[in-house]
Amino acid sequence: MHSETLSNHRHDHIFLGDAHDEHERRTRWVVALTAAMMVIEIAAGWITGSMALLADGLHMATHAGALGVAALAYAFARRHADNPRFTFGTGKVGDLAGFASALILALIALGIGVESVGRLFAPAKVDYAPALWIAGLGLAINLASAWLLGGGHHHGQSHDHVHGDHHAHADNNLRSAYAHVLTDALTSVLAIVALLAGRFLGWVWMDAAMGIVGALVIARWSWGLLRDTAAILLDVSTNPALESEIREALADGDAQIADLHVWRVGPGRYAAIISLVVADPLAPADYADRLKIHEELVHVTVEVHRCHGTHRRLRKVA
Numbered sequence: 001m002h003s004e005t006l007s008n009h010r011h012d013h014i015f016l017g018d019a020h021d022e023h024e025r026r027t028r029w030v031v032a033l034t035a036a037m038m039v040i041e042i043a044a045g046w047i048t049g050s051m052a053l054l055a056d057g058l059h060m061a062t063h064a065g066a067l068g069v070a071a072l073a074y075a076f077a078r079r080h081a082d083n084p085r086f087t088f089g090t091g092k093v094g095d096l097a098g099f100a101s102a103l104i105l106a107l108i109a110l111g112i113g114v115e116s117v118g119r120l121f122a123p124a125k126v127d128y129a130p131a132l133w134i135a136g137l138g139l140a141i142n143l144a145s146a147w148l149l150g151g152g153h154h155h156g157q158s159h160d161h162v163h164g165d166h167h168a169h170a171d172n173n174l175r176s177a178y179a180h181v182l183t184d185a186l187t188s189v190l191a192i193v194a195l196l197a198g199r200f201l202g203w204v205w206m207d208a209a210m211g212i213v214g215a216l217v218i219a220r221w222s223w224g225l226l227r228d229t230a231a232i233l234l235d236v237s238t239n240p241a242l243e244s245e246i247r248e249a250l251a252d253g254d255a256q257i258a259d260l261h262v263w264r265v266g267p268g269r270y271a272a273i274i275s276l277v278v279a280d281p282l283a284p285a286d287y288a289d290r291l292k293i294h295e296e297l298v299h300v301t302v303e304v305h306r307c308h309g310t311h312r313r314l315r316k317v318a
Contacts, residue, residue: 091266
């Protein structure tokens, strides 16, 4: 009887996103497209002498690597989802991958910026006609990749605004991949503008200038993803609306919340530890039942204390 009761209270710790497998499949396709275009753009930028095109190719190279990391992160999280060594599952593997790719991207943005500044003062000769064709092809590949990831991006965030905190619920691994291809598309547009200005207006400086603009855009995006993923990896409280609803559900009558911890354990998945002080307490499970309407709360621990401090009940409820 004891073992049967124990098994009823056990649960898994698989806190992956709702569309994890779909996101993994889409990301693999985009990795292949991006890697192929990366080789073409870097070779073309080198041959034609276009800094904007070379910068776009190098930018795409970082995206190919980052997207590869994203695909590996999905595979790793899936394969180890039920591994007991991961105390709260592998839901944060995607955030770790997003943080790593954003950090590398920031360093590459710095390199592109430095090189572009040098080219601004010492413009190189550019073979505009083939460079324009390659930049146009790059833009087409970027838009196709954005379309591939776009469906999964929006599907994976269909519930992101339940508590008004978009980034706290998002699949940051998919967000990283999606933003990579969008910034690729932007830098392709900048490269095309620079090449057109150089060819028809004689503004050779535009090539390097667009390289600088692209570097700044990449750096700004990188900072945003670094900030958001770091907050999740450090278990920062990212969903004040959910915390407020927990307080409203539990702190009624003589019950008061003495301590509350809510943190993200996966895309749209949260764990909570709640310490209650009550004069005439119910069982911890009774308080946990009040939170079952919040499907995003997948791991809840309720600790109940009598207000005079002579009794204590402790039970984990999921």
